[in-house]
Amino acid sequence: MPDTATPVPTDARVLGISDSAARRVAFLIRQEGNPALMLRLTVSGGGCSGFQYGFGFDDTVNEDDHVFEKDGTKIVTDDCSLDLLAGATLDYVEDLIGASFQIKNPNATASCGCGNSFAV
Template structure:
């Protein structure tokens, strides 16, 4: 039997990369990255968190698309593996959205999920 390792992945859509780049430019700090976290709580059990950071910690994973960087910690990546970070603008407003194949259900607002 051979050992097969699969690399965990988080994809970033073009629209998310563009929006992150715009926000970083507005902050005036070119080294900033979007930090995506998953924590306990929210309507469905887990919730997504978004903030900007300029540090990569020892247990972080860095993903890049079109020069835009997103960082997430190892535990969060376990729950985000295979997900797509997107930025959507519609009649309801504009927001980052996570299309997460690991989520068995999510709340109506899309900010929390259950596995």
């Protein structure tokens, strides 16, 4: 079955979530034992390309947060991070060299080899 994400216009202030990312986040939340958890995706200054992605679990939605949901799995990001993530898709990829969350970000003009940082 192909992995799909809801198509997202690149100028929209939304974040797409692939099927595999939703499944992996749901699995990790079950492992944590707290169904109220969401994956928090942030963007901060740093990394070898200027900005870097951050991932962590959170059970709180702040006033400036945006929550995106797919199949009951919630991804939360703050307003400033969403400016740099608008139109991006969160994916989870497994291949021969490992497995990782990846951001397919149409706003990034360059990224580093590891995929954890980017420039706009």
